[in-house]
Amino acid sequence: MTEKYRIILTGAGGKMGKDILAGIMKEPDIQVVGAVDFKMIGKDIGFYAGEEAINVTIQDKLEQVIIDTKPQIMIDFTNPQAVMKNIRTALSHKVASVVGTTGLTSHDVEELAELTEKHQTPVFIAPNFALGAVLMMRFAQEAGKYFPHVEVIEKHHDQKMDAPSGTALKTMEMIAESRKEMHQGASHEFEKIPGSRGGYYQGMRVHSVRLPGLIAHQEVIFGGQGQTLTIRHDSLSRDSFVPGVLLAIRNILNMKGVVYGLEKLLW
Template identity: 55%
Template sequence: MVTVLVNGACGRMGRAVLKAVQEAEDLQLVGAVDITGGADCGELAGLKANGVKVETDLQAALDRMKPEVMIDFTRPDVVFHNVTTALKAKVSPVVGTTGLSDEQKAEIKKLAEENDTPAFIAPNFAIGAVLMMVMAKQAAKYMPEVEIIELHHDNKLDAPSGTAVQTAAMIAEVRAEHKQGHPDEKEKLTGARGADYEGMHIHSVRLPGYVAHQEVIFGGLGQTLTIRHDSLNRESFMPGVVLAAQKVRGLKGLTVGLDKLLEF
């Protein structure tokens, strides 16, 4: 059994993670942390009460419970502190919170190696989203003109999404950097063409009703190709979260991306 602490337990993703961990046969929920404490983790997940209460002090919970894995779905402004706290306690973080900078990831990698404690970060835990990214990378070898549109609920704090940035990074591995569109195009409104990633454009939509969605649109002579993934509810992320919690202790250093745990 892999012992697990869930950080950000009272949020919508946190509750879904609590349920997934408690229902997984080889994971054991030993603790939970959130800025709002006191709730029973079983009841919070819509299950029977289990006596595991949500606490408010991450360091104290890690020190007392000594879990093997911390699953973090908190906020971009606190996730780096959470991850470094876990690594210093020799607890492996499995991170679904996006917004970490390249510099922060480099520091996490260094801490993971120094503490001989593996860490795992995934921009998206939905297996279908991972397949979308892998397929987009393959398509870009033959259709390098591409734009990315990502659509999320209006409470998402960072833009573009981690999934969109990771998709662009994977495409950039096989696509020569170049600016797309007319060389003399001008934006009548700043930002109309979206963010720029090595000449690719990324567009972010934030509206109520969405969960997490992305389409990668390729254009060629007389044709277009669209690869799209839709997460219709938060349960779509749970198989990937469980897989990462099961596998992280067997990794080394920092691993980024659920694709590293899948076979292609």
């Protein structure tokens, strides 16, 4: 039998962590050997994920879990305040990282590039692991060649900490590769309420909605002469991210340095 990927998950006590655990534990080529969070400490992850107990419990000290379990890969779904510390810890022990936590800055990515070189261990980062979301971004990039007037509306649950979302930022970065920076809207427009026109990125506007009941949704609206074009993706449940996480797990050990974006694994 092929050797299994040895995985630890940080952020295991959150909603995303729970659903990722439930998804990857079912795979015959994956063995979850550890889980880290400041919530649900001592909880068996098998039982926690709705399966049989597997004698692996959630712990609160990442480095100790790495030392005890000797994983190959860390999956991180935590928060912007914790993610860099977690990746630094993993890299120092030559554990590859699959990162779904958003909020990383360009400075963070530059630091990670140096650390991956130093430790000869890869880091894979994706602002969105849903395959449909990646296709949405690709289609939007293509549309930007023909429709330079564009606004992005992203909607997430009300516990999301960063805005705009990593997916929205990545989408605008990709569109910016297809169009020149330009001003949109009336030349003398003004806001009666500050922020009404949304955030600004190379002439594009982005709007972030945070409400209970939402998971992860985005629409990219293009405007042209006498027409509009809308490209939209909706994650209706968190298990929509599992196929992308599995794709990253099965490819990361062959990567070098920092790899950013699930599209790197699709085309």
